[in-house]
Amino acid sequence: MKLTQENYYQPSPYMSASQFKAFLNCEACALAEAEGEHVREASTALIQGQFVDAYFTGNVEEFRGKHPELFKKDGELKATYSVCESAIERIERDPVAMQYLDGEKQVIVTGEIEGVPCKGKLDVLGSDRIVDLKCMRDFAPVYKDGERLDFIRAWGYDIQAYFYTELVRQQYGVHLPFYILAVTKEASPDLMLVEIPDWLINSAGEVVRHYIKRFDAIKKHEIEPKRCGRCAYCKETKKLTGPMPYDKYLEEVML
Numbered sequence: 001m002k003l004t005q006e007n008y009y010q011p012s013p014y015m016s017a018s019q020f021k022a023f024l025n026c027e028a029c030a031l032a033e034a035e036g037e038h039v040r041e042a043s044t045a046l047i048q049g050q051f052v053d054a055y056f057t058g059n060v061e062e063f064r065g066k067h068p069e070l071f072k073k074d075g076e077l078k079a080t081y082s083v084c085e086s087a088i089e090r091i092e093r094d095p096v097a098m099q100y101l102d103g104e105k106q107v108i109v110t111g112e113i114e115g116v117p118c119k120g121k122l123d124v125l126g127s128d129r130i131v132d133l134k135c136m137r138d139f140a141p142v143y144k145d146g147e148r149l150d151f152i153r154a155w156g157y158d159i160q161a162y163f164y165t166e167l168v169r170q171q172y173g174v175h176l177p178f179y180i181l182a183v184t185k186e187a188s189p190d191l192m193l194v195e196i197p198d199w200l201i202n203s204a205g206e207v208v209r210h211y212i213k214r215f216d217a218i219k220k221h222e223i224e225p226k227r228c229g230r231c232a233y234c235k236e237t238k239k240l241t242g243p244m245p246y247d248k249y250l251e252e253v254m255l
């Protein structure tokens, strides 16, 4: 199967960074998503990010076609999405940000990690760098599973960095630095350009290489996926088998 802009998001044997992250989160949900059986509800936040991405990577018309509900009759964005416009203007008036956005846009790369076919879609591929654009609420630390994390690790951008740098290395034979260009959706949008260091990419690579064969085997239905029990998919598809003993109940709710 040859990947194109049209079929990139269709179910395929290729593992992407976001699919890998979904499997880390919940195998059962990720499998259902991979097969198109469960569709994650597109949140306002996700669509806002996609709009900013589309604006800078030249796909605004395509985006408009997919999301006509976001626009008013005069073609202006609806109020909920006007934060996107402030974020875009913020980036546009920073020459360094604009310089880092220069390059080929939405470049599809493929390769293999531990023998598993993998894919990535790069926002920007410059001659000497890979840049990914992120639109987020703010730059505050994120609390995840009781841990206080920086946004790069909290959202798994280190895993994405590993996928992208590794696939570019395989396809083009070069090791390029990976940068996150992040903008906030605050009333006064903040801006940040961060280089993901090799040590962080390497440690994310260890996690990827440790789990990827298992996740691939789950996609091939060779292994049963584990249910996390906490995500929307697990809640929706849970089946009661009978009453639960009190000690087991305590174990579950007091985690």
Ligand SMILES: [Zn+2]
Pocket: 025, 026, 027, 028, 029, 227, 228, 229, 230, 231, 232, 233, 234, 235
């Ligand atoms: Zn789950």
